[in-house]
Amino acid sequence: MPMYEYACEKCGLVFEAMQKFSDAPLTECKACGGPVKKLISQTAFSLKGGGWYEQGYSGGGGGGSCASAGSGGGCAGCPKAANE
Ligand SMILES: [Zn+2]
Structure with missing residues (x-):
């Protein structure tokens, strides 16, 4: 609902x-x-529009800009955590 x-x-x-x-x-x-x-x-849309999203994808260094990406958890909607 x-x-x-x-x-x-x-x-x-x-x-x-x-x-x-x-x-x-x-x-x-x-x-x-x-x-x-x-x-x-507008909450969901403004979160997705963050600049870190593009930077994290094109960087490819593994560290990324997501603070929790390395710990295995990842943040909600973190592209690295979702794909690997
Ligand atoms: Zn009222």
């Missing part, structure tokens, strides 16, 4: 709501009843 983020235009509260696609979007703040607007989360 997708998670949606809403921001209240009255009190500024930001909250998440799990809704089905078929559910109507929320219109009222759960705290004050004011109007809310749906937010589009």
